[in-house]
Structures are given as C-alpha cells and as structure tokens.
Amino acid sequence: MSGEFKSGRIVIVGASLAGLRAAETLRDEGFTGELTLVGDEPHPPYDRPPLSKQVLLGRVPAADVGLPARRQVDARWKLGVRASGLDPAAKEVLLANGERLPFDRLLITTGTRARPWPHPEEARLDGVLTVRTVDDASRLAERLDAGPRRVLVIGAGFTGSEIASACRERGLAVTVAERGPAPLVGALGGTLGSFAARLQRAHGVDLRCGVTVTSLLGSNGRLTGAELSDGSRIDVEVAVVALGAVRNTEWLDGSGLAAGPRGVACDAGCRAFNMYGIVTDDVFVAGDVARFPHPLFDYQMLALEHWGNAVEQAEVAAHNMVNPGPLRRPHLAVPAFWSSQFGLNIKSVGVPTFSDQVTIAQGSVEEGRLVVAYGYRGRITAAVSVNRAKWLEHYQRLIETAAPFPPEPGAADRPTAPRVMASDVPDPKVLSHGPTVALTGHLPDRRLAVLRPMA
Amino acid sequence: MQIVVDLNRCEGYAQCVFLAPKVFELHGEEALLYAPAPPAEQAERVRRAAAACPVQAILVGEQAGADAGTGAGADVR
Incomplete structure (x- = not known):
C-alpha cells in the first residue's frame, strides 16, 4: 500500500x-x-x-x-x-x-x-581564512579586493588551485604550499599532477611542493607570515587554508x-x-x-x-x-566533476584514483588539450579532459560498460604511439588536503593488511 | 531570477554566450562563467539561452527557499 x-x-x-x-x-x-x-x-x-571562481574573481557578489x-x-x-x-x-x-x-x-x-587550520591560535589570526560557505567567500573576496602583497594558499587540491588561479588573474602574488609532489595529484594522479604544476608555474604561482607550512606568524593578532618545513619563511597578509573537508x-x-x-x-x-x-x-x-x-x-x-x-x-x-x-532505485550514476582554473576547463568522469595505469588517449600535454584515460586491471575506470569536454561522454560510456583499458583508438588526434604509464596516485596521507573522492581507505594497487605477531 | 548551469553536462557549445553575453562568458576556450542572479532586463535573453542549450544544462527559476527567511531556527513556511 x-x-x-x-x-x-x-x-x-x-x-x-x-x-x-x-x-x-x-x-x-x-x-x-x-x-x-x-x-x-x-x-x-x-x-x-561559483564561490571559488566567479566570486573570488570579483565578477559576482x-x-x-x-x-x-x-x-x-x-x-x-x-x-x-x-x-x-x-x-x-x-x-x-x-x-x-x-x-x-x-x-x-x-x-x-x-x-x-572546511578542515580548519590545526593550530587554533594561529587560525584566529586576522587574515587566515577558509573557503566553504558564502560568508567565507565574501570575506576572502574583500581581502583580495584590498590588494594584499602576497597570498598563501595551503593545500593544492581543487579548491586551493582555483583560489590560486583567482589570485593570479587579479594580478596578486601567490604562494601555494602542498605536502604532496604536485597540485591535484591526489585526485588525478601523476600525469595530470605534473601538468598542473607546470600550469601553475607558467601562470606565475610560487608553487612549493613537498613542503608543509609549519607555523603561521602574527603580530598584534594579524597574520604577517608563514614558516615552511624546508626552513624558508614568507611574508603574507592573507593565508587561505585549503586542506580539504x-x-x-x-x-x-x-x-x-x-x-x-x-x-x-x-x-x-x-x-x-x-x-x-x-x-x-x-x-x-x-x-x-x-x-x-x-x-x-x-x-x-x-x-x-x-x-x-x-x-x-x-x-x-x-x-x-x-x-x-x-x-526503489539504486544510485549508480558514474561520478563526475569539473574545475576551471588558469583558463582551463578540467572535467572528470569515473574515479581517477581507482586506477593503476593511465594513458593520454587524445591530444597532448604540449597543446594543453587532452584526455587522460585511467584503467584498473585492464578496464577503463575514469577519464579526465582538459579543454576537451565534448569527448568525455564517449569515455563515460566506456566506463559504464567496463570497456578494456587502454581504450581502442577512436579519434583522429590520437597520439601516434599511445604510452601506458603508472597512474601514480599517492596515498592520501601524504597530501596537505583531504581527498574529494574518498575510497574505503585503500587504493586498489596497494595492500594495507599488516600482520602483527602476537606479543 | 536565479540560474544554475550543470557544468557536468556543459560541453562548451557557447550558445548561451551568444544569446546572453552579459550573463554567460567563456573563460578561456571552454570554461563557462555566469552570473547566477542576472538582472531582470536579462530575463528574456536568459530564457532563450536556456532553451537553446544543446545539452540543456541551464536551469532557470526563482530563488529556492527565498521564502525561508533567515534567522535562528525560526519556523518559516
């Protein structure tokens, strides 16, 4: 009934x-x-x-x-x-x-x-912000309007990278500090991670990977700088904590x-x-x-x-x-997301971290337009496009039907000799920011069972 | 008027950019930026843009929960 x-x-x-x-x-x-x-x-x-995009650019209140x-x-x-x-x-x-x-x-x-800065006293310094809510974004946009001499972004996941992009577009000096080896690497793996690192540097971001921010420095309650784990120190008036959620x-x-x-x-x-x-x-x-x-x-x-x-x-x-x-119906939609940063449109279908290998299926890193396909044990599990959104639907169908990896050549602009590489998805523990896609707690190419002999 | 674009669906055909350039713009080659609360005089152009979108990614409507008020847990219907 x-x-x-x-x-x-x-x-x-x-x-x-x-x-x-x-x-x-x-x-x-x-x-x-x-x-x-x-x-x-x-x-x-x-x-x-829009909070980390239009709003931070100052285009939309x-x-x-x-x-x-x-x-x-x-x-x-x-x-x-x-x-x-x-x-x-x-x-x-x-x-x-x-x-x-x-x-x-x-x-x-x-x-x-937003995951807060772990030191409560430093987090209370005037100039230390996060971006999650409309009030957060409004505060940060106001700070950026004031033209700070340098902005520090802590964490180079999607949110951190979009914030850095907005800063550069406004002509502000920005330092990005990320504990992992590259921006976006936690979500997209090594190939697109190194692409993102080159992209950020080409846009004038002072990108520092493999370091952590060890402390935020203040004077009279205002943020004045930050110390990094490599011993360096930078002067900043605004620090955005983008450590994930x-x-x-x-x-x-x-x-x-x-x-x-x-x-x-x-x-x-x-x-x-x-x-x-x-x-x-x-x-x-x-x-x-x-x-x-x-x-x-x-x-x-x-x-x-x-x-x-x-x-x-x-x-x-x-x-x-x-x-x-x-x-009743099951929730079986293929995961999908987008990000825009540094003038590029990045879109993903499937779960890129659920992979052991990748290949550049179309386009190339050099032309800045490409589709990277991700595979796990010989079947395609994800695809990410950079300024190639129209191609993504094709890969979504391949993912839904568990098609073989690497995918069959189907496009005219396929590289001559497709190369299959390790997907190089780091353990989320080595990153500054939390993952936006959390698997059960292990990656498929890793065994985490630890046997401890009885004492 | 309030709009949201499903950017998972958007493939950058940019029909909206031609029809309502004050509301929609391409940022770089295919990243779409838009004004989520366009002014009333853009309403007709926005509706035409939504209708013309080849992947039907643009949702136009009145602001959700605008009648919900703001405040400390007050009941609003």
Missing part, C-alpha cells in the same frame, strides 16, 4: 543542494505529509562551485549564488539552527536550541565543512548509525546502515556526507564531494523514501 509512503513526517537535516533537490523530489513524487528542512547556515540553499528552485516546495524551513543529535528509538532529531523534531523518515544531507557527522555520535569521519555509510538505495551493518529503513543519506557502494568500483564505499552526486543521490534517496521496496 503506497499511501503510507506518501504521508507522514519527513525531516531533512542539511539545507544545501542535496537537501533542496531531495525536498523538491519528495513533492514531485507525491509526498503530501509534513516536510521540514533544517540548516545550520542562516541562508537559503545556495550554489558553492557572494550574495548572488542562490539556487533556482525546480518547483515550489511546501515545507517548513528551520535555518540558522544546528542539529545536535538523533534519537533513533524515539525517532526524533534534536536541535541545538533544545527543540525536538519527530519524524517518520529522516534524510541526512549535512555535507562537509571534514564530514559533518559529529551530531550523530551515539545515534547508533554507521557514522564517522568518513561519512555515513548507506546502501545503494541511500538507506543508512547502523553500527552493526544492519540497514535501516527510515534513515536515508545523500550528498557529500554519504558513503555508498558502487558496483563499477568493486563495491568500494565511495564518498564524493561532487555537485552532481549531491543532486543525483538526493533524487534517488527522495524517491526511495516515498516508494515501497520493489519500486
């Missing part, structure tokens, strides 16, 4: 992209019950990707990045209040203001927050759900697991905070900090919240 699925009380904790698209889908699918969205930021849902509604949603919004706990037995969400929200079904879309799961401590630093584990239908690995049927998860098994990647639990995943997984979760078992 589907009536019970279309009525009752649904609470969505997390009022960003995933929460919004889920709310719209619930109403689209005929849910007529009570719907409540809880968000800790005081703003209605907004779009984050941070306040403009709202999201268009797909439809009107009859819902109660509770913004500016954090969820502080979940009582799964009483089926209630606890709010930081002491309120309790009863639910019949719950959707968790609490996403991530932390998943917002602390509020679920004690809830009995399989929630922790890697996210909230769920099945392919977005139903959360409890800590015993038993699937719940009234708690669902979607977006950056979810970890889910994906058959294309050996059923490894994936946690994706991707815009497209937030939308697609939210749609699947919402559908499954208001439909009985046989009508």
Whole structure:
C-alpha cells in the first residue's frame, strides 16, 4: 500500500543542494505529509562551485549564488539552527536550541565543512581564512579586493588551485604550499599532477611542493607570515587554508548509525546502515556526507564531494523514501566533476584514483588539450579532459560498460604511439588536503593488511 | 531570477554566450562563467539561452527557499 509512503513526517537535516533537490523530489513524487528542512547556515540553499571562481574573481557578489528552485516546495524551513543529535528509538532529531523534531523518515544531507587550520591560535589570526560557505567567500573576496602583497594558499587540491588561479588573474602574488609532489595529484594522479604544476608555474604561482607550512606568524593578532618545513619563511597578509573537508557527522555520535569521519555509510538505495551493518529503513543519506557502494568500483564505499552526486543521490534517496521496496532505485550514476582554473576547463568522469595505469588517449600535454584515460586491471575506470569536454561522454560510456583499458583508438588526434604509464596516485596521507573522492581507505594497487605477531 | 548551469553536462557549445553575453562568458576556450542572479532586463535573453542549450544544462527559476527567511531556527513556511 503506497499511501503510507506518501504521508507522514519527513525531516531533512542539511539545507544545501542535496537537501533542496531531495525536498523538491519528495513533492514531485507525491509526498503530501509534513516536510521540514533544517540548516545550520542562516541562508537559503545556495550554489558553492561559483564561490571559488566567479566570486573570488570579483565578477559576482557572494550574495548572488542562490539556487533556482525546480518547483515550489511546501515545507517548513528551520535555518540558522544546528542539529545536535538523533534519537533513533524515539525517532526524533534534536536541535541545538533544545527543540525536538519527530519524524517518520529522516534524510541526512549535512555535507562537509572546511578542515580548519590545526593550530587554533594561529587560525584566529586576522587574515587566515577558509573557503566553504558564502560568508567565507565574501570575506576572502574583500581581502583580495584590498590588494594584499602576497597570498598563501595551503593545500593544492581543487579548491586551493582555483583560489590560486583567482589570485593570479587579479594580478596578486601567490604562494601555494602542498605536502604532496604536485597540485591535484591526489585526485588525478601523476600525469595530470605534473601538468598542473607546470600550469601553475607558467601562470606565475610560487608553487612549493613537498613542503608543509609549519607555523603561521602574527603580530598584534594579524597574520604577517608563514614558516615552511624546508626552513624558508614568507611574508603574507592573507593565508587561505585549503586542506580539504571534514564530514559533518559529529551530531550523530551515539545515534547508533554507521557514522564517522568518513561519512555515513548507506546502501545503494541511500538507506543508512547502523553500527552493526544492519540497514535501516527510515534513515536515508545523500550528498557529500554519504558513503555508498558502487558496483563499477568493486563495491568500494565511495564518498564524493561532487555537485552532481549531491543532486543525483538526493533524487534517488527522495524517491526511495516515498516508494515501497520493489519500486526503489539504486544510485549508480558514474561520478563526475569539473574545475576551471588558469583558463582551463578540467572535467572528470569515473574515479581517477581507482586506477593503476593511465594513458593520454587524445591530444597532448604540449597543446594543453587532452584526455587522460585511467584503467584498473585492464578496464577503463575514469577519464579526465582538459579543454576537451565534448569527448568525455564517449569515455563515460566506456566506463559504464567496463570497456578494456587502454581504450581502442577512436579519434583522429590520437597520439601516434599511445604510452601506458603508472597512474601514480599517492596515498592520501601524504597530501596537505583531504581527498574529494574518498575510497574505503585503500587504493586498489596497494595492500594495507599488516600482520602483527602476537606479543 | 536565479540560474544554475550543470557544468557536468556543459560541453562548451557557447550558445548561451551568444544569446546572453552579459550573463554567460567563456573563460578561456571552454570554461563557462555566469552570473547566477542576472538582472531582470536579462530575463528574456536568459530564457532563450536556456532553451537553446544543446545539452540543456541551464536551469532557470526563482530563488529556492527565498521564502525561508533567515534567522535562528525560526519556523518559516
């Protein structure tokens, strides 16, 4: 009987992209019950990707990045209040203001927050910033408007690299410090990592890899400089901490759900697991905070900090919240993301870190236009294009059908002798920034089992 | 008016750039930059751009949750 699925009380904790698209889908699918969205930021849902691009370039005010509604949603919004706990037995969400929200079904879309600088005193220095929220981006854009003599970006993942790109485009001097061997290497491997390093240097970035920032220096509460692990010291007025993201799961401590630093584990239908690995049927998860098994990647639990995943997984979760078992759908979309930096458009399909080999399938590093295909044990698992977006759909089909790696030549601009190289994806532990795609905790070409003799 | 472009879907055909150049621009060869809250006088051009997009990547609508207000957990419907 589907009536019970279309009525009752649904609470969505997390009022960003995933929460919004889920709310719209619930109403689209005929849910007529009570719907409540809880968000800790005081703003209605907004779009984050422009924050590190248009907004930092000063082209668009941070306040403009709202999201268009797909439809009107009859819902109660509770913004500016954090969820502080979940009582799964009483089926209630606890709010930081002491309120309790009863639910019949719950959707968790609490996403991530910026990983803070690890030294709290240094993090409080005026001039030390992160970029995750609209308020963060607004503050940083203001600082960049003021024309600081040098900006330090700590961490050369996608966010850090986009920030450095915006600084250079504004003509500001920028130093990027990354513990790993190259920018973007954690997400894209060695071939595109070294491409990104050359790109940054060609655009005047003072790129320093293989170093860590050991301390941020201040005077009268203002940031004045930084010390690096190689003994060098730089004068900076602004430091942007781009160390990756932390998943917002602390509020679920004690809830009995399989929630922790890697996210909230769920099945392919977005139903959360409890800590015993038993699937719940009234708690669902979607977006950056979810970890889910994906058959294309050996059923490894994936946690994706991707815009497209937030939308697609939210749609699947919402559908499954208001439909009985046989009508439920799996979340099987091939992961995809984009980044624009230093005038280039970088797009990815599949999971580049799930690889042991790569080949430049089209174009070349020299011309700055290329497609890199990634393989794992002889099948294609990912492709990344640089200024070659139109080609990517072809590779997506190859990934979906587990086609052989290296891919068959199919294009006129294929290099004469395609060379297959190691994908050189470093262990995430050696990087400054956290990975935007987190695999279960190991990379496929690595064995992590450690045998310890009994004492 | 609020817009968002699904840049996973965008392949840089740039039809939007021709139809609404004050809202959409190419940054380099194929990276699209756009103004998420275009002014009212651009509305017609933006709608035409959304309709013309070969991969239908542009979503146009009113701002989501604009009726949600802001504040410390106040109930807003």
